[in-house]
Amino acid sequence: MLQIMDTVRDxxxxxxxxxxxxxxxxxxxxxxxxxKSQKKFAKATHNTWAALLPDGTALKDDDGESGASAVILKMxxxxxxxxxxxxxxxxxxxxxxGGDRFAHVVTSVRLWLAEAAKQ
Structure with missing residues (x-):
């Protein structure tokens, strides 16, 4: 599991x-x-996610952050x-x-993708 903390503060x-x-x-x-077994993530307001399985199946969950998982999945x-x-x-x-939250999701995913590519 690769984690990048504090990708954005706003x-x-x-x-x-x-x-x-x-x-x-x-x-x-x-x-x-x-x-979520890590206390800091369990206490988070939202853990929005998207996954692209090896066969191409797409799964996602906004966890209350409406529309954010679609942004992750698209990336x-x-x-x-x-x-x-x-x-x-x-x-x-x-x-x-407001809409700035989507820009923060994009920034966070970009940083993760860049770090994951290095490994």
Whole structure:
């Protein structure tokens, strides 16, 4: 599991990106369970994720951050990153970010993809 903390900070909200390899829905569930077993991620406001399985099946969950998982999925598809899950975690800072939240999701996923490519 590759985690990048504090990819973005904006008006009190903090973002992090995590991800790894997944082969099926059971692996996604296991990945999310492991992530949320860490206290800081369990207490997050949103753990939005998308996964592109090796066979091309796309799975996603907004976890209350409406539309964010579609952004993550589109980036995984564009990069051809099959067999991967990316989770963008947000700790809400008390200020509505509006459309800026999508830019922060994109930034977080880009940073994760760049770090994952190095490994």
């Amino acid at each position: 008006r009190g909200s903090r973002y992090a990106a995590s991800g790894g390899e997944v082969a099926d829905a059971a692996a996604i569930k296991s990945f999310l369970t492991a992530l 995984l598809e564009r990069e051809g990153r099959r067999g991967r899950i990316v989770v963008v975690t947000r700790w809400y800072g008390g200020v509505n970010l």
